[in-house]
Amino acid sequence: MSSTTATLRMNAKQGLNRADHAPQGLIGAPLDRKEGPLKVSGRAPYAYEHHPANVAFGYLVTATIARGKVNGYDFDAALAVPGVVAVIDAGKRTTTQAANTSSNPEQGNDHVTHYGQPLLMVVADTFEAAREAAAKVRVDYAPEEGGRFVLAEEAPKAKTPGYPFFNKANMNTGDFDGAFATAPVQVDATYTTPSQIHAAMEPHAATASWDEAEGKLTIHASYQMIGNVAAQLAKVLGIKADKIHLMSPYVGGGFGSKLGLNPESVMAAVAARALKRPVKIAITRQQLFGISGRRSDSIQRIRLGAEADGRILAIAHESLVSNRDGETFYEPAGISTPTLYAGENRLVSHRQAAMDLMISVSMRAPGEAIGMLALESAMDELAHTLGLDPVELRLRNEPDTDPQAGTPFSTRKLAKCLTQGAEAFGWAERKPQPGARREGDWLVGLGVAALSRNNYLSTSSARVRLTPAGTAEIETDHTDIGTGTYTILAQVAGDVLGLPMDAIEVRLGDSTLPKSSGSGGSWGAASGASSVLVAAEALIEQIAKRLGVEADQLTFKDGQVITGNRTMPLADAVGPEPLEAEGTIQSGAVQLTHTQVAYGAVFAEVAVNAVTGEIRVRRLDATLAAGRILNPKTARSQVLGGLIWGMSGALMEEAALDERRGVFVNHDLAEYHVPVNADAPAIDVTFLEEDDRYANPLGVKGIGELGICGSGAAIANAVFNATGVRVRDFPITLDKLLDGLPD
C-alpha cells in the first residue's frame, strides 16, 4: 500500500484548489446527513448503548454539601444491597477536567469543593441496585462555613486570570477614562448573567472494558475531542495513551461539556480495571447539574462614550466571572469587544473570582454568548440615548481595520449583513419610540444585534484512502456532535476525488485514527475539512505518479479519472493496492496577520403581553457572512440552534442558585428552562456569499456558535422596543417586566 503525508500550514492566503471546481457538486449542496438514517432508526449506538457481556452498572455518589472535608465513608449498608459488586473509590482521580489538560487542579474525594461533586461510584449487577445502594452510602462530612456562592460578594477578591484567550485578559488602547469622561453622550450599564448548564440530550456516559492480558482499556464514551481526552484518561490511569481505545462515533450534544475528561469515564475505567469486568455508567440529569461544568455567571459593566452623531470615542467592557479555586479557564465575556466597533480609546478587562460552585468550562460560544448579550444591549441603549437608529449606529462604527490589533480583517461583511438583513426583515417599520405598537393585549417590538464570533483553525489530521474498488474512506478521530461532520468531510473528499457521496465512507471518533481538532470553538468544519482536502490532494499526486502524468492534467469526476482524451475508472487508476494519504492542516502566520471573525446580523420581533409580561418571540431573521458554506442544510441547522439558544439565554436560562447552600436547585429539564418547540419562532437564515482564504484553503469559517453570539441581545432589544423596560439582569423573565407595563 502506498502511503504519503502532507501538511499545509496557513502561512499565506490560499488560492483555488480542486475543491473549487466541485465536479460532483457536493460542496455547497444542502445534502442530508450521512448518518441521519442510522440516528433516526436507533441504529447509531451511543456510549451507554454498548452491551459487553457481563457488564456491571455504575452509579455515582455525589456530595450533599458545598464545601468541607470528608472524614470518611460507610459502605456497609450499600454493600448489603443485593446485586452490589463494589464501591469504587478513585481517590484523587475523581475529577472533572476542562479541555486544557495541564492546569487542572486535582479535586479528589477527600474534600468537597461544590455541591454535587462526584465522590464514589457504586457498581452493581443492575442499574437499579447501583442506584439504590448509592443512596445508602453514608458520607461523614465536616462542613466548612463561609461558602462562596454569590459572585458580587466575591468581587473584591477577584483576580486577573491567566488563560490565554487573548494575549492577555486585559487590553488597553488610548485613554479610555479621559475620552469617556469628555464624551458628549455616555452609556454606563451593568449586565448580569447567571450560571448556565449545557444540558445536552445525551448525558455523560461511558462503557468501559479492561483487557488484563493486554493491559488495555476499551471505552465507549461521549466526547468532542478524542485525542486530548484519551491522553487525559491515560494520565489518570497511569498507562500509555496507546493502551486506551476511546470511541465516540456518535455524540448527542456536547456544547463544551464534553471537551475534557469527565468523571464517568474515569470511574468506569477504574472500576473495569479493578473488577475485571465491563462497567457502564450514565450520569443522571440531576447529577449533571453538579458534574457537567457550567457557564460562569457574570457581571459585565459596559461603558460607551460617543459623539452626538454616534461615532464611538471610548468603549469599555469589564467582566467579572467565576470558577473553582485554582482553575485558569475563564469565561472571556469581552472577547468580541476588541474587534467589533471602531473607537480610539478602548478597555477590555476580565477578573475571575474563586467560588465554591461547580467548575466553569466552555459552553457554546464561551465569551460571546453572554458578552455579546451585554455589548449589543449596550449598543441599543446608546442608539436610544442618541435617538439614532440602531442599525445606523452600528454602520457608523464600522472599523476599517481591527481597532485593537491594527491588523486587516480577512473578510468582514457585517455592514452588508445589517443592511441586507434590515431590508429583508422590514426593519423600516420599527417605531423608535418604545411601547408604540400594540396589538390587543400584546406590545410588539423589533430589535437588532450584530453577531460576531472569532474564527479559529486548529491542527487537524485525516487519512483518506482510495480502495481498489474505486471508493474512498476517510478516517480521523474527529467527532460529529450533531453538527454534520460525517457529511461535510465526505462532500470535500467527493468533490476533490470525483466521487459521489455513497462511494465515500467516513469513520470518526476513534482514538486509533489520526488526531484531529475535534469539535469545539466552531473550528471543527474548517479544520477537519481542510485536512481532508490536503489528504485528498496528496492522493491525486499519488495517482498522477502512478499514471506518469502531472496532477494538473487529471480530472476526477463520477468515479472516473480523465486525462487528455483518456478516461478510466478510478479503481483502475488506484490499482490492486489501496492508496492512502494523511493530510494535516495547521494554523500559521495568517492567523496573526489578519483578524478573522465571522459576522452576522439578527433581527427579532417579539410580543410582550401587556397584562402578564409573557414574552413570545415571533420572528428571528439572521443574515450571516461566515465564509463558504459547505452544506447549507447542516449549517442552517447550526445557526437555528444557536439563535434559539441565544433566545434561551435572554429569556429563560438560569441555574437557580440557593445562595445559602450553593445548590443549583432546578436540576432537571422540567425546571431548568430552555425554549420548547412552542417557543421557537419563525426563523429565516440567509448566508451571504463569502470566501475567506486567509482562514483556510476551503475559505470557510466556523458556523456552530455564531447564531448564539448576539441573538439574545436582538431579542432583549426588541423587548425594550416593545415595552420601554430595559432589563439588565438576565434572563428577562416576566416578573422583571411587570412594574414597567401599563396598568
Place this chain on the structure above:
Amino acid sequence: MRPFTLTRAASPEEAVAETGARYIAGGTNLLDLMKLGIETPARLVDISRLPLNEVEEADGGLRIGSQVPNSDLAAHDLVRTRYPLLAEALLAGASGQLRNKATTGGNLLQRTRCYYFYDSALPCNKRDPGSGCGAIGGVNRIHAILGTSDKCIATHPSDMAVAMLALDAKVETLRPGGATRTLPLAELHRLPGDTPHIDTNLKPGELITAVVLPPPPPGRQLYRKVRDRASYAFALVSVAAAIEVADGRIASARLAFGGLAHKPWRNPDVEAALVGARPDDAAFRGAAAVLLAGAEGQGGNDFKIPLLRRTLVAALRDATEGTAR
C-alpha cells in the same frame, strides 16, 4: 430505587384490598419520584386497566372515570363543548406525551414541583417531616402566596384540578372494605399547616374512581395560565373562570386559581364580590383585592401578587367582553 412488587388489579375492589400498597396508573409523577428515592413504596398496584376509563353523561353533567387519560378528556366532545375551560386547562398542562399517559385521578394526586421536595439532600417538610423548609429563604419563585405555613410554601401543580374546582367537581372514591364516598373536590386537597407531608384528605387505601362534574355553569368559561415558556411549564398563576352576565350585571361567577397555594384555590368571597356588580374594572379590581387580602410573598415570588391581580382583571374582562358592560 427500592425494590418493589407490582401487581395488576382486575377490579377496583381488588385494588383497594391490597392494603399498604400505592396505586400507579400513568406513573408520570410517581415513577420519577421513585427513581429519586422520594417515594419508596414497597408495593404498587397497577390500576391503569381498571374499567374506570369512560366519560359518561350523568344528571346533566359528566362522570369521568379516574383512568381517563388527560389527552382523551381534553379531546372529548362533551368536555370541549360544555366545559371548555376544562379542555383548555388540560391542554395547557404538561406535554402531549405526558397527557397521553397521565390520568384524571393521577393528575389530581400529583405532587408539588417544589425544587426542595425533589432533592432528597435538601430540607423539606413535605418529603421528610421535621427537616425544615428549604424554600423559605431559598429559591421560591414558583411558590405559594396564599394559605402557606411556616412549614411549607409549596404549590399544587395541576391545571386540571383548578378547572374542575371552578366547575364544582366532586370526587368519587372507593375505600378498603368496599365503602364509597363522594367528596367535593374543594375538600380533597389540604393546606400544609403543620403536616405538609399529607397532600390530601383521602384515607389510606382510598381509591379515586371518578370525578363528577355537575351541569356546566351558565355564562362564559375560560382558563388563563401564565407561565415562563409557551409549553411544558407549570403555572406561575392561573385563573379558571365561568362568568355569567345578565342585564348588565354579573349574575354568577365561579373562579378558581392555580399556582397560588398548596391546593387549587377558590374563595367564595371573591365570587360574592362580583355577583350583582357591573362587569367593569372597578368590580374586577375589587374582586382581586378580596382574593389577595392576606397574600404574602416570600421574596422570589412577590411578583405573583401583582401578576395575579393583573391576570384576574384581564381574565374577567375577557370573560365579560361583549356583554352589556
